[in-house]
Amino acid sequence: MVEKxxxxxxxxxxxxxxxxxxxxxxxxxKRLRAxxxxxxxxxxxxxxxxxxxxxxxxxxxxxxxxxxxxxxxxCSNFLAPHDAIGKNxxxxxxxxxxxxxxxxxxxxxxxxxxxxxxxxxxxFDVVCLCRCGREQLTRINNxxxxxxxxxxxxxxxxxxxxxxxxxxxxxxxxxxxxxKEVEQEGxxxxxxxxxxxxxxxxxxxxxxxxxxxxxxxxxxxQLRKISPAYFIMHILMEFASLHGRIPDPARRNEDEVELLTxxxxxxxxxxxxxxxxxxxxxxxxxxxxxxxxxxxGGVLAQEIIKAVSQKDPPxxxxxxxxxxxxxxxxxxxxx
Amino acid sequence: MATHVPGIxxxxxxxxxxxxxxxxxxxxxxxxxxxxxxxITGFExxxxxxxxxxxxxxxxxxxxxxxxxxxxxxSEVARESALRFNPKACINAYHDSIMKSTYGVxxxxxxxxxxxxxxxRAARNHVNRMCLAAGVPLxxxxxxxxLGQVTVIQKGLTECYECQPKPTQKTFPxxxxxxxxxxxxxxxxxxxxxxxxxxxxxxxxxxVSPDSADPEQVGDAGQSALxxxxxxxxxxxxxxxxxWAVSHNYDAKKLFGKLFNDDIHYLLSMDxxxxxxxxxxxxxxxxxxxxxxxENGEGxxxxxxxxxxxxxxxxxxxxxxxxxxQLKGKPEGEDLVWDKxxxxxxxxxxxxxxxxxxxxxxxxxxxxDTKSMAGNIIPAIATTNAIIAGxxxxxxxxxxxxxxxECKTVYLNRKPNPRKRLLVPCALDKPNPKCYVCSEKxxxxxxxxxxxxxxxxxxxxxxxxxxxxxxxxxxxxxxxxTILISSEEGETEGNNDKMxxxxxxxxxxxxxxxxxxxNYTLTVNLIHCEKLEDGAEFEVIGxxxxxxxxQEEQAxxxxxxxxxxxxxxxxTAASSVMGSDDENDLVCLDDENDDTxxxxxxxxxxxxxxxxxxxxxxEDDIIEx
Numbered sequence: 001m002v003e004k005x006x007x008x009x010x011x012x013x014x015x016x017x018x019x020x021x022x023x024x025x026x027x028x029x030k031r032l033r034a035x036x037x038x039x040x041x042x043x044x045x046x047x048x049x050x051x052x053x054x055x056x057x058x059x060x061x062x063x064x065x066x067x068x069x070x071x072x073x074x075c076s077n078f079l080a081p082h083d084a085i086g087k088n089x090x091x092x093x094x095x096x097x098x099x100x101x102x103x104x105x106x107x108x109x110x111x112x113x114x115x116x117x118x119x120x121x122x123x124f125d126v127v128c129l130c131r132c133g134r135e136q137l138t139r140i141n142n143x144x145x146x147x148x149x150x151x152x153x154x155x156x157x158x159x160x161x162x163x164x165x166x167x168x169x170x171x172x173x174x175x176x177x178x179x180k181e182v183e184q185e186g187x188x189x190x191x192x193x194x195x196x197x198x199x200x201x202x203x204x205x206x207x208x209x210x211x212x213x214x215x216x217x218x219x220x221x222q223l224r225k226i227s228p229a230y231f232i233m234h235i236l237m238e239f240a241s242l243h244g245r246i247p248d249p250a251r252r253n254e255d256e257v258e259l260l261t262x263x264x265x266x267x268x269x270x271x272x273x274x275x276x277x278x279x280x281x282x283x284x285x286x287x288x289x290x291x292x293x294x295x296x297g298g299v300l301a302q303e304i305i306k307a308v309s310q311k312d313p314p315x316x317x318x319x320x321x322x323x324x325x326x327x328x329x330x331x332x333x334x335x
Numbered sequence: 336m337a338t339h340v341p342g343i344x345x346x347x348x349x350x351x352x353x354x355x356x357x358x359x360x361x362x363x364x365x366x367x368x369x370x371x372x373x374x375i376t377g378f379e380x381x382x383x384x385x386x387x388x389x390x391x392x393x394x395x396x397x398x399x400x401x402x403x404x405x406x407x408x409x410s411e412v413a414r415e416s417a418l419r420f421n422p423k424a425c426i427n428a429y430h431d432s433i434m435k436s437t438y439g440v441x442x443x444x445x446x447x448x449x450x451x452x453x454x455x456r457a458a459r460n461h462v463n464r465m466c467l468a469a470g471v472p473l474x475x476x477x478x479x480x481x482l483g484q485v486t487v488i489q490k491g492l493t494e495c496y497e498c499q500p501k502p503t504q505k506t507f508p509x510x511x512x513x514x515x516x517x518x519x520x521x522x523x524x525x526x527x528x529x530x531x532x533x534x535x536x537x538x539x540x541x542x543v544s545p546d547s548a549d550p551e552q553v554g555d556a557g558q559s560a561l562x563x564x565x566x567x568x569x570x571x572x573x574x575x576x577x578x579w580a581v582s583h584n585y586d587a588k589k590l591f592g593k594l595f596n597d598d599i600h601y602l603l604s605m606d607x608x609x610x611x612x613x614x615x616x617x618x619x620x621x622x623x624x625x626x627x628x629x630e631n632g633e634g635x636x637x638x639x640x641x642x643x644x645x646x647x648x649x650x651x652x653x654x655x656x657x658x659x660x661q662l663k664g665k666p667e668g669e670d671l672v673w674d675k676x677x678x679x680x681x682x683x684x685x686x687x688x689x690x691x692x693x694x695x696x697x698x699x700x701x702x703x704d705t706k707s708m709a710g711n712i713i714p715a716i717a718t719t720n721a722i723i724a725g726x727x728x729x730x731x732x733x734x735x736x737x738x739x740x741e742c743k744t745v746y747l748n749r750k751p752n753p754r755k756r757l758l759v760p761c762a763l764d765k766p767n768p769k770c771y772v773c774s775e776k777x778x779x780x781x782x783x784x785x786x787x788x789x790x791x792x793x794x795x796x797x798x799x800x801x802x803x804x805x806x807x808x809x810x811x812x813x814x815x816x817t818i819l820i821s822s823e824e825g826e827t828e829g830n831n832d833k834m835x836x837x838x839x840x841x842x843x844x845x846x847x848x849x850x851x852x853x854n855y856t857l858t859v860n861l862i863h864c865e866k867l868e869d870g871a872e873f874e875v876i877g878x879x880x881x882x883x884x885x886q887e888e889q890a891x892x893x894x895x896x897x898x899x900x901x902x903x904x905x906x907t908a909a910s911s912v913m914g915s916d917d918e919n920d921l922v923c924l925d926d927e928n929d930d931t932x933x934x935x936x937x938x939x940x941x942x943x944x945x946x947x948x949x950x951x952x953x954e955d956d957i958i959e960x
Contacts, residue, residue: 014636018392022707023480023714026635044375048721055395055717075337078375078420100398158343159729249342287343290375294368294725299757302481302718313750319757323729326743328758330751 006030013103017057028309032058035308036123040064040113041130042089044076044288045156048297049128049304050097051079053104056305060105062124063097065090065131066112072249076156076288118143126304128152131246134210134237141166141206150307153206154300155236157246157285159323161296162233165303165314166203172310173198201316209317209334210234215271227329228277229320234270235263235277236285249286256282278324296321299328336421338377349377351735356380356445360433360462361452362413363387364715365476367399368724369452370417374424376728382446384429384438385410390676396717434461434805436852443469448734450474450727456501460772460803461853463488463496467773468854472734474727480714483723483747487730487763489739490773497803498767500877509870513546515608519692519700523709526687527673529594530680532576533585534658534671540870543576543594545602585659587652591620595690615694623648626693638703644693647686654683675710684709722747726758771802771877777857782864783873785840791831792872794820801875802857804850811838812845812858822851835861 009029014021021029035058039050042065053061067073069084069092079093094108113129113136121127121143127150129137137153144151145168154163176197179190212219219226239255239262240246247255259282267274299319306312318331337343338353357378359369362385373381387409389400399416400409414428431437434457443449443465451473453459459475466473466488473488475496488495511517512525528541583589599617602608618624623644642650657679662671673680685702688709692699706712726745733742743760751757771779781797798807798820809820819838821827830838840846842863849856867874 008634009636011637014638015391017395019712019715020395021636022703022712023716026639030634051398052717052721055398057395072340072343075340075343075377076375078371081419082422099401101394102402249340252342283345287337287340289337289343291372291725291728294372294721295729295758298718298722298725301721302716305718315751315757321758326729326745326758326760327756328747330755330757 006034009033013057016101016103020056024305024309024311028305028311029057031309032056032305034059035125036060036062037126037128037304038062038064038121038124039128039130041132041155042067042077042079042093043073043131043156044078044290044293045154045161045297045300046128046130047077047079047093047097048293049130049154049301050093051100052297052301053304054097054100054106056301057101058104058308060107061097062107062109063090063094064109064111064113064116066110072287076290076293078290113140118146121149122147124149126150126152126308128154128300128304130154133240135241138205138207138210145205150304151206152300152304152307154296155233156288156293156296157232157236158287159284159289159292160229160232160236160281161292161321162229163296163300163303163315163319164206164209165307165317166205167201167307167314168203170201170203170307170310170314171198172201172306172312172314174312199313201314203317204334210237212334223272223276226333227320227322227327227331228281228324229322229329230318230331230333231263231267231270231272231277232281232285232322233320235259235266235281238262238266247286252286255286259285280324281322284323292321292323295328336375336377336379336424338379348732348736352377352732353379355447355735357382357731358443358446358449359383359452360449360458361385361454362399362409362428363393363452363454364396364717364720365452365478365724365727366409367397367413367416368717368721369450369727370399370413370426371420372724372728374417374420374426377421379421379424381424382427382429383410383413384431384433385413386430386432396715396720398717433458436806438465439852440465440469440854443471446471448472448474448731450731451476452724452727453477457800457803459496461805464772464803464850464853464855466490467495472739474730474734476723476727478715478719478723478747480716481719481747481749483719483726484744485723485726485730486744487734487739487742489734491766492739492763493742494764494766495770495773497772498764498770509540509542510546510549510551513543514549514602514605515551515612516691516695516697517612519688519697519704520708522688522691522695522697523684523700523705525691526684527709529576529687530658530671530673530683533580533590533655534662535673536670537575537577545598545605547605549605549608551607585655587655588620590655591618591648591651594687595694599694613696616696618644618690618694620648636703638706639701641699641701642685642689644690647689647693650682651686651690654679654686658683675706675712681706681709719747722758769877771857772855777855778860779857780860780862780876781873782862782867782876783835784865784867785835785842785844785861785863788835788872789831790819790827790833790835790838793835794831797873797875798848798859801873802848802859804848804855804857805852806850808849808851810847810849811840812847813839819846 009026017029037053037058039046039061042063050061050063067089069080069087069089071085073089074080074082077093079096080089081092084092088110090108090110094106098106113132121140127140127144129140132153141151151166152163155161173196175194178193178195180193182189182191214220214223239259247259260279263277264274267276303315306314315330316332318333319328320331321328338349357373359366359381362383366385370383389404389407389409389412391405394400394402399413404412408430410428410430414426418424418426449462449466449471451459451462463473467490470490474485475488476485477483487493507521507524511521516522516525525543529543531537531541532543579593580590596617596619599615602615626644658671661679675681681702685705688705689699730742733739742763744763746759748757748759752759766773768774771777794807798804806822807820808822811817811819817838818827819830840861844861846859846861848859
């Protein structure tokens with residue numbers, strides 16, 4: 001992947017990125033410096049991902065969103081100013097994103113991700129989709145697979161969030177500590193050495209991960225351990241495709257009822273017991289709660305950084321966060 | 336603001352968030368993220384305090400600050416930037432130290448809850464005590480690299496920050512530093528000590544000249560060691576390093592000759608030291624062996640390019656000259672303070688450490704790596720801080736909703752643990768009934784030599800630094816109520832240089848120590864001890880039981896090398912990873928390490944079988960940096 005045109009880090013950059021170069025090394029920083037990222041869906045989660053990536057020093061970040069700034073959006077997207085209500089949200093968020101780091105090219109695109117043709121995505125090394133329906137997620141995932149583009153997706157609904165990663169065949173290095181016995185000054189001593197090891201990790205497409213068969217032997221046995229958040233994600237995707245919108249705080253009561261109806265039907269269809277998802281969830285998925293965006297956006301951006309710098313094992317393939325149990329869980333589903 | 340839009344939160348939560356008053360302590364890496372989350376969520380009554388100013392190296396993660404803010408107050412700029420997210424919020428910023436007496440118990444009582452976004456243990460300890468005294472819940476946090484942690488502290492319900500002893504900074508025995516270094520860090524510590532001897536505040540514990548009282552050498556001192564007079568500390572009775580430098584007008588060439596040739600010849604004369612070690616090679620200013628540099632430095636940043644010996648010497652010469660000029664520019668009696676961000680200070684330490692490393696056949700370190708080690712830099716990134724700040728607000732919401740019993744300690748791991756968790760919630764522990772801070776009658780044991788410990792050491796190093804009091808009053812529990820230390824200025828200054836013994840303090844004497852600001856009273860049980868390991872001045876032991884345990888362990892260990900001495904403050908010893916950097920975002924590595932034993936998995940309620948737990952933690956939960 002990004003082996004092309006790797007430029008050296010200037011002394012100014014070295015001073016700015018000092019604390020992170022000490023963590024992930026100069027090579028990782030150079031790879032970051034060369035990567036072009038698309039973030040589609042400039043919502044609360046998108047804003048967190050954009051902030052983290054612009055700070056980290058990637059080459060460019062493009063903000064893509066056709067929607068306008070609303071009151072609800074300013075409750076989570078801190079990049080969109082309050083006096084921009086009614087304006088395009090990608091455009092309105094660009095300036096604050098740019099100010100975070102003048103060394104990164106930040107661009108805004110006001111078109112609908114739906115209307116973007118295959119070729120559009122090939123100008124990026126990384127595509128990250130937020131606030132995106134199932135149909136577009138799988139379409140763009142396939143485009144990325146065909147063009148060897150690193151694919152990420154994620155969303156936050158109220159107090160719940162998820163991320164998904166598809167890096168196809170991903171090569172990375174990992175520092176591994178090894179204990180070694182050596183003779184020193186006549187004494188036997190154990191010393192620890194750090195070795196760099198090359199590894200490969202394979203990923204599957206999103207549609208395959210979403211269509212896991214819970215009646216199969218493999219998944220039925222795992223059902224007890226799997227995070228309920230996987231099913232909450234399905235319920236929300238279903239809600240969006242049925243209603244053409246996500247749950248609306250202004251229609252909280254009716255939407256809660258509808259979410260429970262969808263849950264019953266969907267879990268039955270998937271042959272998953274109803275108690276797998278606590279009904280409480282329906283009251284916790286409105287808006288995008290800022291601290292949850294920070295958590296999920298932090299994990300998502302770190303995974304993007306990891307992937308482009310080709311350092312450390314990526315999370316394969318879902319990450320879920322829900323306040324129901326307060327845990328952040330990595331699930332590998334669909335293989 | 337989420338509270339402005341009905342339907343995002345349930346009505347109860349919406350009410351609590353909008354009406355509560357919070358204190359954010361620290362506006363650095365975690366603090367910036369936290370303020371953003373708070374304001375966007377709809378917290379509208381916030382006070383933030385930070386004593387620090389903005390540096391370029393903050394900008395990769397402290398996103399409320401930009402280049403034009405460098406040098407300005409963190410709390411004030413953070414306030415301005417955060418207000419843009421919600422101009423209606425009321426944010427009060429203090430550019431100040433939270434440890435000042437201005438911020439007493441009544442200050443804390445104004446708040447519904449306090450959130451720590453700190454980077455050092457001293458301030459954490461202090462805020463912990465203030466919140467206990469004020470009865471205000473505290474959300475505590477920390478990050479280090481990819482790792483982070485959030486926990487909740489509430490008096491009587493949970494462990495406080497000081498319930499479990501924290502491992503102290505790693506220190507190195509004096510003779511390793513002075514006589515027989517074997518690792519790069521030994522040379523770096525030596526070079527920092529040398530800096531203080533030459534240009535800074537000299538500390539007798541930081542002598543850099545050969546130590547002829549090395550236990551390995553005793554009984555058979557080398558010829559020249561016999562020839563010179565040695566004083567009781569084992570230092571050769573010659574002028575101090577500083578005096579020597581002054582009398583030679585800080586001539587770089589002569590200093591080089593003394594440090595890297597004469598002193599090394601002296602060490603060579605202590606032949607016992609070299610029976611099983613590689614002998615050091617003295618160096619001469621104009622006859623330096625040509626060292627080839629393994630990497631050509633292509634593509635590296637300047638600080639990562641290794642230096643040849645000749646380069647080290649040249650940098651040494653320039654740095655000594657500049658530092659000498661800096662020192663002369665200071666008013667009489669003032670010294671330089673070592674600072675990793677000062678070019679000359681850092682050049683000096685890098686050059687000296689590498690020259691010394693070469694002499695002892697130790698691998699050299701680049702200026703970049705030397706800075707990490709000498710400056711105790713804890714690497715910090717935006718994503719970890721963002722995640723931790725998010726978790727802080729979620730715990731805070733539980734407290735506001737009256738669900739404190741559901742609060743958790745949450746760890747951010749580098750990799751998922753065997754239960755696939757990247758963020759691991761664990762049940763909060765009950766308070767330690769023997770905690771010397773939050774228990775009903777706090778008590779602590781301190782081992783020291785009453786004949787050799789001054790009242791000043793008791794106050795500065797033991798009560799203030801190790802036990803984290805701010806302005807202690809100390810009364811001897813001798814029936815007469817003798818006042819040993821008063822927090823009122825001038826009242827007991829005359830006692831400072833006297834030994835504890837002069838006040839009839841003996842083994843078993845109890846001291847009643849009181850800190851008015853922290854509303855904290857501590858009984859200190861003194862245990863007399865002729866000599867502590869590694870020349871430590873004192874040792875703090877939680878309580879009598881722990882003391883016994885410690886003594887048993889000591890008896891077992893034949894050589895207690897590198898025993899953690901609750902010694903002088905962090906500045907004296909440079910440990911490579913554990914220490915907190917005064918400007919970084921936190922230290923939780925230490926917390927994390929000693930918390931592993933209590934990582935229980937909350938949802939199961941009960942603790943897992945120990946064996947399994949240990950396996951889990953050793954495999955995946957903790958990744959040391």
